[in-house]
Amino acid sequence: MPIKILFENSVFSWVVITTIIVFIIIINGFLAMKTIEDLSATQSSLYNTSDVIGELDDLHNVVLMAETGQRGYLLTEIPEYLTPYENALDRLSEQLNDIEKLDSEVPGQKKRIESLIVLVEQKIIELIHTVELAQANEEKHALKQVMSGRGRNLYKELRAQLENIKLLEINYRNTLFAILATVEREAKVTFGISGITSTLLLLGLAFFARLNSKGEVKYRLQLEQQNDILAEKVAMRTKELTLYSDELSRSNRELEDFAFVASHDLQEPLRKIRAFGDRLQTNYAQLLDEKGADYINRMKNAAERMSNLINDLLEFSRISTRGKPFTNVHLQQVITSTIEDLEISIEESDAQIQLADLPVINADSSQMNHLFINLISNAIKFRRADVKPLIDINYCQEQIALEQWHIITVKDNGIGFEQEFADKIFVPFQRLHARTEYKGTGIGLAICRRIVERHGGNISATSVLGEGTRFRIEIPVNNTLINLIRDNTNAQQ
Template structure:
């Protein structure tokens, strides 16, 4: 117990220290990132200031070059002096464009640069005017214009503005250099602290690694013991499930045998009742009055209904035990075949069936055939008087709970029913109408639900009385057939 307590305290203390170190590293990381950003911003500002000073100097040099060429030509009238003048003017246009793009961080510096550009343009115009006069053989007027001193005064004003802008930019650059030095010192401190805390963290991890190595053997033995106990429990549970599965298989076989014997033994008396009823009706019809003949007809109808009930009940019980393995079933072809099987009912009712493009699904083909015969026959049977049935079968694929599902809907324009009875219609032998109105045993939809559930899906109905019914069938795309014994029949 004391060793355990000591271990718990050690884990707690080192956990606290590790948390502190991690927090310090995160803080240092934040400071390092901020320092890098400050360095980057300061360097960008220095580059910008250098660009401004350089562009201003280039502008000044071009103005000087143009003025030198102008004065040389005016004094000597030698055309060679016009070459530097013209080159300077050509470059000056691009230089003005570059200078206009400058954005200084010094307050009101942008306005000063704009004013400088105006002075440059004025000076350029003055140079162009004098040269144009000289080229037009009006040297005296050109010299007189120069001697007025207007160009010299304009240059002085331009130079003064230019020097002031440069001084402000140089002062700003010196300030940025001071900031850069401070940021560099802070970066060195930040990275030093980060290195120290990282070293402490490595030491802490080394300590924990050593501590874990000592306790690993102990915990491994405990884990092996627990795994052995768990394996024994799993083996025992597996044995129980195997016994249960065998018992369930035996029970299903007995149920199947019972269903067969029961159906055979029950059908035999019914066959005799129907046979003797036919004989009475054939041989003694003249000896029976109207009431006796009615009794015989009722007896035969009851026997036939009982036979149908037994057959339907037997079929209902065999959905899971006599079902076939799943295969790829082309649903389009299957439903078209189903429509062909009930062609007479469709022609007599004038029914119209509209089909979507239907896919292949993994299913029991015979049971799918039975399912759609039930649904289409119901839609025809429960039609409105003097209204031709319209049955629409549609398909789509949806994702429900992160799983892909086939969604098939069968919609009709029949008599419909109250929505409160939506669950009742799937219960065996439950009817919403009298047998005199609509024939049937009342087990067709129960069989349909059993078929869909065997395919891992579900069926539901929505209806409005007098407007029709829609059945929605949902079957998983990747369904696996599991019969009542728990056996995967797809693996067979």
Template sequence: MESATVHTGVKTIFNNSGEAGELILTYDWSGTVIGPIDNWPTSLVITLGNILHSSFPMFLFWGDDLLCFYNDAYRPSLGIDGKHPAIGRKGSDIWPEIWDFIGPIISQVMTTGKAVWFEDQLLPIYRNGNLEEVYWTFSYSPAFGDDYIICGVLVTCMETTQAVLGRQHIAEIVEQRTVELKNAQYSLLQANHYLQNIINLFQEPLQVLEPIVENGEIIDFCFKITNNAYSAYANVTPADLQNKKVSEFFPGYFQTSSFVKVAEVFTSGVANTWDLHYNVDGLDLHNRMSATKLDTEVVVHFTDFTEVMRLQQELESKITELERSNQHLEEFVHAASHDLKEPIRKILVFNTVLKNQLTNRLQESELATFERIEKASHRMESLINDLLLFSHVSQVPHEKEDIDLNETIKQVMEDLDLDIQQKQVIIKTNTLPVVKGYRRQLQQLFQNLISNSIKYGHSERQVEIVITAGPGNDTGQKLHLIEIADNGIGFEQHYADKIFQMFTRLHGKSEYSGSGVGLAIVKKVIENHKGAIIAESKPGHGSTFKVMLPA
């Protein structure tokens, strides 16, 4: 009757005890050695009640199978994706990775009845999908049953991983800093004379400064030691500098970041490097400063890059000037070319009208003159159009877009359809990539290259152009390599760079028409896309243009 009276309050004890209490109440205990909850000994129920209502992480191994119980405070130690829920399971099943360690301890406590204590004990456990190195501070105490016999082990524990790792990290830092300071002191603080000889070996200006402190604050620094390079830089002898305030020689250094940063290095003990523009005291200097605390002093050395800054500013100014000139030149070419189109058109019109009016009265030589005027005008018109096109491709659009080169080649072939049919050109192409670029410019690039291959076809064979694609990764940058190969007349390889220059022609105007601007446009488009182009050729065996575009 007493046992029945006690167990009528089991659920009352487990109620409001969090997730762990709910798991105990809903777990099917009938298949375990301790049986249903109503049959549990009073000691187990009371022990679990104390555990579940505690805010300190607690764990209980109970019975011959060492079944597991724990409270909500212990729950985080099991990990987000780890062993939870473990209530009702055997301890050896839950902790196989550490059972060789804790199993004997549990047996010892249950056998001897003596509690054990471990502090910051490393016990790697499997949780969150990994075997984690976890540190614990914990005690194992005997848990007694109703008949005063030890029936289990009560575990109170706390995970101390972060604290242990933090102390280890601090210890490593302290050890590292201690070694660094000892090495520095051993190397530099033998004696003033010895130190002076050492620092004179430095080619860069170097000074050892001692803080001047008033009311707990650093108000200035004084020179303790300077090397020959610093003395020459400041145009003052080492003897004149020694033990003198820095502000006596450089009063303006309070107005720069120099004083504050050197003081911070001394106060914090943390070395620092910074760029200083010293534009006070009638000076205009650029220095790369470095400061390191050394015992009760600060070692400061610097590199003067004033001349480098001056040259860099000159270079930037020249670049800006060249960009401005280039812009003006492009604007002039565009305007001049546009203004020349109308006069050329009128020359062609008037030449045609006049020739038609005089056709019956013209001698053969006079008719040839009219034809020469017409051809020259057409060449000029072609040149003007190419110059306008070059001006357009020099102006880079704001945003790139995804360009399917298969569609680009298809459009080019449609535009060149008449030439392709007249010369019975064979064009073969495999699958080409999609690239980021400027649609109109890429179309012009491939149109110029294919048009060139058609124009310079070999007279003794049918023109054949093969367009292929593959990876190009010569510089570590991911590139698409597109090759346009033909079987045309080719050229000498030493002209491979020259052909991309403006107005360059390798063949006479009487043999092949053109302005000499087409490949210059190709080169400009490639530059706009941050790519590259290589020409390979051999006279009589055709040419291959390798275009590399960023992937």
């Protein structure tokens, strides 16, 4: 099984396990929170109903104390019995306020408590009325009021209502105790399940960790095997590339030797052809008719073109193999020197050259000189009739793909060409015009491209027929590494 599939399966397994663990933790947390909330709610209800029962008991006791103080004063007419009676009345007022604030959870209990409060208030009025009669020396009326049984009936009704309310609260409290016991049992079960699931999770994690450890060892061994295979393939490929590089270097040396020998061997016959042509033209001109003289001129022109072509080919082949190491080159000085070399052509064509401030770049000085000689001489050669050549050389620096580049443009106002031929002009021997119109071997711009590419850059052309051409040269600012690589390659060759 491929390493990638094994890794994906391992990741998927851990995702599933993690999801299950998180799901179980969430369920346990939810059950625990629900149990805690149920316990809290039940306990709160128990506290509330206990408060209600306690307040009812206190109310009953205070009513009994008031009635006991009243009867003691009526029977003995001793003023000391009025003290507990009056204290009880004061407490009754506070107790009724507390009773009114009670919020029982028993259905209908609020109305029952309101009825109880009304009965207590009636009982208080009866007690106060009886004591006031006794204090006004109307003991007989007071005793008669007591003996009428009205106060006893009020108390019985009050007590019955109070006992009913209290009984309902006690029953509700017993129900809450039963609920609390159930919740406690459920809590034990819930926490027991949580403990069991947690234990199982720990055991599962330990199991999967052990399983994963074994899987990692297995995957690591397979990965090491794959790495060994890959390293062996890389070594084999490196060996093949080394052999290919050696073969290419040998081929390049042979090709260069062949180019040198071929150029030397080809140039020698051409020199003899030109020399014997000159002798025929000088010594036997009077013996030749017009047609013979034309043949000799054609022969000499062909020999000269052949010589130029051989020289250009040789130069084209040596751009990479015979280039000099890169140094800091002042382009301003290079182009100024180039303009001086082309001084005669510039004067004859009355050309004007506008030169911007140019930088110092890391380059091969002689090849830069050759580059701009070709571009400027082309701008002069391919000029429009009766139009003075205007050549504009500019410079800027741009950032392309996070790298800084020198951008040099050479623009002219010459004959131009159709844009569809923009790539064709950089191919060796590709001409857009007849040889009779413009002289040349058709290899100059191909040399320009080779020079720029050796410097790690690009050259392109944009043109409009009849309006001129603009050449754009792009050379990386940091091309030191390119120079080192090319120097090492040349040294190997």
